[in-house]
Amino acid sequence: MIPRARLGTRGSALALTQSRWVAEQLTRLGWEIELVIIKTTGDQVTNIPLGSIGVKGLFVSEIEQALLDGSVDLAVHSMKDLPGDMPEGLTLAAVPEREDPRDVLVGRTSSNIAGLKAGAVIGTSSQRRQAQLLAIRPDIQVADLRGNLDTRLRKLDEGQYDAICMAAAGLHRLGLRNRITEYINPDTMLPAVGQGALALQTRAESSGIMDALRTLDDAATRLAITAERAVLAALGGGCSVPLGVLGRVVAGNLTLDGVLCQPDGKLAIRECVTGNDTPEQIGKEMASRIWHQAGYLFPDMKPDFN
Numbered sequence: 001m002i003p004r005a006r007l008g009t010r011g012s013a014l015a016l017t018q019s020r021w022v023a024e025q026l027t028r029l030g031w032e033i034e035l036v037i038i039k040t041t042g043d044q045v046t047n048i049p050l051g052s053i054g055v056k057g058l059f060v061s062e063i064e065q066a067l068l069d070g071s072v073d074l075a076v077h078s079m080k081d082l083p084g085d086m087p088e089g090l091t092l093a094a095v096p097e098r099e100d101p102r103d104v105l106v107g108r109t110s111s112n113i114a115g116l117k118a119g120a121v122i123g124t125s126s127q128r129r130q131a132q133l134l135a136i137r138p139d140i141q142v143a144d145l146r147g148n149l150d151t152r153l154r155k156l157d158e159g160q161y162d163a164i165c166m167a168a169a170g171l172h173r174l175g176l177r178n179r180i181t182e183y184i185n186p187d188t189m190l191p192a193v194g195q196g197a198l199a200l201q202t203r204a205e206s207s208g209i210m211d212a213l214r215t216l217d218d219a220a221t222r223l224a225i226t227a228e229r230a231v232l233a234a235l236g237g238g239c240s241v242p243l244g245v246l247g248r249v250v251a252g253n254l255t256l257d258g259v260l261c262q263p264d265g266k267l268a269i270r271e272c273v274t275g276n277d278t279p280e281q282i283g284k285e286m287a288s289r290i291w292h293q294a295g296y297l298f299p300d301m302k303p304d305f306n
Contacts, residue, residue: 004032005209008063008072011037012148014170018198019076022096022216029212036072038063064090067203074202074209079194079225080167084233086201093210094200095225097218099169101196101246103129103189104180106171107163108156111181116140116162123152123161127242127263132189133165134265149174169196190244190259190270193228197221220249223279227256230283235260235291236302245286247279256282260290262297269294 005026009019016035023033040062059081066072068089079095086092110116113136122133123145130142143161145152149170156164163181171180200213224247231245242261247254259270271289273282288305295303 002030002032003208003212004034005073006034006036006071008036008038008066008075010040010059010063014149014174015076015078017173018078022076022198022200025216026212029215031209031212036066038066038072064201067201073206074200074213077199077201079197079199080192082194082199082201082229084193084229084231084236089204090201091204091210092199093202093206093213094215094217095222096198096200096216098221098224099172099196100183101191102168102186103165103184103191103195104168104171105163105165105182105184106153106156106179107181108159109162113137113163113182113184120162121160123155123164124166126165126192128192128244128261129165129189131242131261131263131265131268132244132259135261135268136188136265138265149176153179167191167195186246186257190246190257193232193243193245194225197225223247223249223254227254227279227283227286230280231256231258231287234284234287234303234305235295236304241298241301254279254282256286258286258290260294260297262294267294267297 007019007023009015019035023035026033040059060077063075064087067075068087105113109120116137118139119141121141121143123143124130125144125146133142145164152164152166155161168183171177200216202210202213227247228245242263244259247256253274255274257272259268261268269290271286273286275282284305287303291303
């Protein structure tokens with residue numbers, strides 16, 4: 001008997017591309033996969049900035065609920081959309097090899113950040129990108145930019161922005177590398193927790209599909225992601241926190257870079273932690289360091305370093 005599973009996904013072109021890739025891998029293992037499109041709060045509320053909505057898991061909560069109530073058997077998320085904590089009963093079954101984690105500029109009036117004229121308008125929906133852009137170029141303007149990837153590019157082409165800032169991974173996965181005018185060095189702008197990685201999530205007791213998903217797991221990517229997510233969990237923040245983190249495994253050693261920014265870019269606390277502890281402990285150490293220097297800027301955050 002052919003094993004079957006229902007895969008929950010958002011309906012954007014990027015989400016479907018990611019989910020179809022996972023479905024193809026599972027099909028090769030003998031599974032029959034049905035895609036189930038689920039609209040999330042983030043998909044439905046498009047007229048206000050993400051940071052103003054005040055809800056964690058804007059792009060995942062409805063899908064996680066569908067997992068919990070049995071409507072779907074697995075889900076594919078962009079890892080950066082997952083809050084630091086996960087609902088009880090769900091598990092991260094696999095983390096495939098990561099795509100390029102960097103942010104990029106898609107420029108209309110300049111090909112790079114340095115070349116933008118004073119007062120140029122850059123579009124992004126991310127407080128993290130906004131803060132780091134303003135730290136680099138305090139003379140530019142950052143304007144909110146919502147919508148799926150195609151919508152963002154269309155708004156740029158219509159002249160609403162001089163440039164837009166987004167993740168390299170999405171453009172790569174949709175075959176749009178040619179739109180990228182600058183890859184932003186992580187030394188200049190650290191990406192979101194989990195950026196470029198996929199999260200394959202299922203119920204903790206779903207042994208059959210979990211065993212299949214584990215074949216897609218990449219050990220180095222999971223190690224880096226575990227440390228990055230530990231920072232987010234320790235700070236008690238969602239994906240709208242102006243926090244940048246990047247874990248890298250080189251010759252078996254984990255290095256974690258992190259930055260917590262004031263939204264206007266006037267203060268950015270950056271730290272680097274390398275060690276032989278567990279990725280969870282390295283992440284907590286990073287969170288503690290940056291919180292004790294800049295946590296006063298975020299009174300609503302509730303850190304837990306235990």
